[in-house]
Amino acid sequence: xxxxxxxxxxxxxxxxxxxxxxxxxxxxxxxxxxxxxxxxxxxxxxxxxxxxxxxxxxxxxxxxxxxxxxxxxxxxxxxxxxxxxxxxxxxxxxxxxxxxxxxxxxxxxxxxxxxxxxxxxxxxxxxxxxxxxxxxxxxxxxxxxxxxxxxxxxxxxxxxxxxxxxxxxxxxxxxxxxxxxxxxxxxxxxxxxxxxxxxxxxxxxxxxxxxxxxxxxxxxxxxxxxxxxxxxxxxxxxxxxxxxxxxxxxxxxxxxxxxxxxxxxxxxxxxxxxxxxxxxxxxxxxxxxxxxxxxxxxxxxxxxxxxxxxxxxxxxxxxxxxxxxxxxxxxxxxxxxxxxxxxxxxxxxxxxxxxxxxxxxxxxxxxxxxxxxxxxxxxxxxxxxxxxxxxxxxxxxxxxxxxxxxxxxxxxxxxxxxxxxxxxxxxxxxxxxxxxxxxxxxxxxxxxxxxxxxxxxxxxxxxxxxxxxxxxxxxxxx
Numbered sequence: 001x002x003x004x005x006x007x008x009x010x011x012x013x014x015x016x017x018x019x020x021x022x023x024x025x026x027x028x029x030x031x032x033x034x035x036x037x038x039x040x041x042x043x044x045x046x047x048x049x050x051x052x053x054x055x056x057x058x059x060x061x062x063x064x065x066x067x068x069x070x071x072x073x074x075x076x077x078x079x080x081x082x083x084x085x086x087x088x089x090x091x092x093x094x095x096x097x098x099x100x101x102x103x104x105x106x107x108x109x110x111x112x113x114x115x116x117x118x119x120x121x122x123x124x125x126x127x128x129x130x131x132x133x134x135x136x137x138x139x140x141x142x143x144x145x146x147x148x149x150x151x152x153x154x155x156x157x158x159x160x161x162x163x164x165x166x167x168x169x170x171x172x173x174x175x176x177x178x179x180x181x182x183x184x185x186x187x188x189x190x191x192x193x194x195x196x197x198x199x200x201x202x203x204x205x206x207x208x209x210x211x212x213x214x215x216x217x218x219x220x221x222x223x224x225x226x227x228x229x230x231x232x233x234x235x236x237x238x239x240x241x242x243x244x245x246x247x248x249x250x251x252x253x254x255x256x257x258x259x260x261x262x263x264x265x266x267x268x269x270x271x272x273x274x275x276x277x278x279x280x281x282x283x284x285x286x287x288x289x290x291x292x293x294x295x296x297x298x299x300x301x302x303x304x305x306x307x308x309x310x311x312x313x314x315x316x317x318x319x320x321x322x323x324x325x326x327x328x329x330x331x332x333x334x335x336x337x338x339x340x341x342x343x344x345x346x347x348x349x350x351x352x353x354x355x356x357x358x359x360x361x362x363x364x365x366x367x368x369x370x371x372x373x374x375x376x377x378x379x380x381x382x383x384x385x386x387x388x389x390x391x392x393x394x395x396x397x398x399x400x401x402x403x404x405x406x407x408x409x410x411x412x413x414x415x416x417x418x419x420x421x422x423x424x425x426x427x428x429x430x431x432x433x434x435x436x437x438x439x440x441x442x443x444x445x446x447x448x449x450x451x452x453x454x455x456x457x458x459x460x461x462x463x464x465x466x467x468x469x470x471x472x473x474x475x476x477x478x
Contacts, residue, residue, distance in 0.1 A: 005086055007094060014094075015201070016062065018087075021136055025201035026098055029064055030235035032210065035197050035245065037068040037131055038237055040165035040214055042228040044128045045074050047161050047218075052076030053128040056157070058115040058145070059167075060133035061087035063099030069131070070102055071231045079127075081111040081118045088112060115145055122157045130154050132166035140270040140310065146181060148263045148304075151188035161218040164190065169273065171196050171252055173208035177272040179256035182213060184269075186300040187261045190215035193293050195245040222294035243294070250289035257301050266305035274310075275341045310341055369397050 008015040013026030024032065044053055054077045055069050061082030069075050080103070082088055088110060091103050103110055111118055115134075132154070137143045144150065154164055166185070171178040171194070178194070185192040192215040199210050214220065225246075230237060262269040372394040376387075 018135055019138060022201060022205050028200050031197060031199050033064045033068050034234055034237040035195060035212055036133060036165055037065050038230060039242060040129050040163045041069055041072050042230060043224060044163045046228050048128055054126060055129045056127045057131045057133060061091055062095050063091035063102040065131055065133045066102040066108055067099045070105060076107060078108045080108060081113050081115050083114045085112050116150060119153045119157060124156055125159045126157050128159055128162050130158060130164045134167055137270060140267050143267055143269045146262060146269050148184050148187050148261055151185050151190060155188050155190055155217060158217060161216060163216050165212060165214045168211035168213055170208035171211045174273055175252055175255050176259050177269055178211045180259045180262050180269050180272050182256055183259055183300060183302050184262045185213055185215050190217060191219045193220050193246055197245055225294055246293045247290050250291055253291040259302055260305040261302060263304055267308055268305050271309040271341060372397060
């Protein structure tokens, strides 16, 4: 995916965006970076007194996290790895007045590489502190550096009792995603404490309050946090504010038990970021009850998912396993996000809910007779059993026999095929109706190309319907 960098100049500073997402505003970036870096390094100094600390910073190519790590004279070595040379160049030029030339410090070594690959090649138990300062993930691939496997590698390169602090997401706006990261860290044998903070520029852009995690292979106690020594001349962080950052509204905190761990084989995080569950809206209601995570010792309390929740096959399988578990108008109503998840940033659960509200109307727009006759033109490409059953249904419909008089199995088949067509339009509109673009943003104007892709999309949808019906029949026979 092409990366777009944009700097917005202001009278007294600047704002930096990657792909339209704010990375930092110079007016308040100190809030984020001080919380990300200072407590972790201060705690490591307390645990490793009179020791020259080695620090790894993953991401953070703007040099701002490095600047704050260099506040401590005990930090003798910093390795920074960032895959984007353009951001690193900005750090050495445009951002230099803000990062104080941190990347040019003799104790700092910069590597232009992918963080995951870089860490895989590191020695065991080498760093006292690891800071993960990554951008907000905008694709499933970008969540690789938030997976359990990633945090297991970080744990491996940490000296026992070392500290990791990692960027999270908003516990207010992305509650499930936030706690997914929390539980994923826990599953990598890291004792984890969540923090939340208010960054005005983030709130202005609608990102909500922001979340971080500080973790270690060794338990982090409240007494340790209370007694760490913060450096002088900080812009925002104080001892009192640090302690308050670990306190969460109970309704939001309790949601941590309702998520699934994020792994490479079961990448749940991106699903959570795209599909905020409808019942999470109630979490913003203030109950007056709070949980101080410095006073509790959580253990991992959730399971690893069985598959990718955004994979179309997994969605269909979930339908087959759960579609009959709910009664119409029942209080035990399903979470529509699980049945029709948003799979792209240009989709949203609200769009899905609006779409579902008009399903009956949409179904009436499908010309079943034309659909079946069109598919029969390609019947030789289908398995004989499916082709014969399709012809049988078409004969009945062509003789004007209403669907209601068909056998339940046949009616079910048509319904599944129609719903598959509609669902495919929701989850993959470009390929189904060939609107002339793809997820990569490329487009073609050739009439032949448009015809081919439209027909391909149509056939793929039809085959998907047969596949779904076949799965359903198999599940019913068991």
